[in-house]
Amino acid sequence: MVLGRGVGLATMAPISQLAGERGVRVTAILSARSEELALAADLFESVGTVVKVLDTDGSSAVENVEAILRRLIAGKKADAFFTCGSNRLMQLMKRLGKEHGIPGQMAMEQIMACGLGPCYICVRTFEVAGKLEMRRVCVEGPVFDLQECLGW
Secondary structure, eight states: OEEEETTHHHHHHHHHHHHHHTTOOEEEEEEESSGGGSTTHHHHHHHEEEEEEETTTTTTSHHHHHHHHHHHHHTTOOSOEEEESOHHHHHHHHHHHHHHTOOEEEEOOOOOSSSSSTTOTTEEEEEETTEEEEEEHHHHOSEEEGGGBOOO
16 A cells, blocks of 8 residues: 655655566555646556545545545555655554554655765654654665654
């Protein structure tokens, strides 16, 4: 199960392609302002099922996305969560993942000045084993365990 919003959709494409190459079907929820901004829909359709949720028709509301995710979970079509591009959707997947024991990962989007770690511009706070921990997105990431992500 991949869920991306805006440019975060582009980040979800490689993992979806890799899953498809390995025979794993992907359900992709593409969240965008409008139909034309639901990037790479054809790529996601080639490896599984696509559900578009848009601002233009109100279907991108968190409550609607939650209902979709709950249906997929009930239908045993969500055994792992992958997300990028939206704090509100990441928080939703984190909550549902914890509630249903579904592991997940979040690809972080963050400004990086050097991309090597010494500038510490890309630091985010995570909760690891009950303690807050600072991590550099460029070095320790950009992909993190969904349950450790705190959002922004």
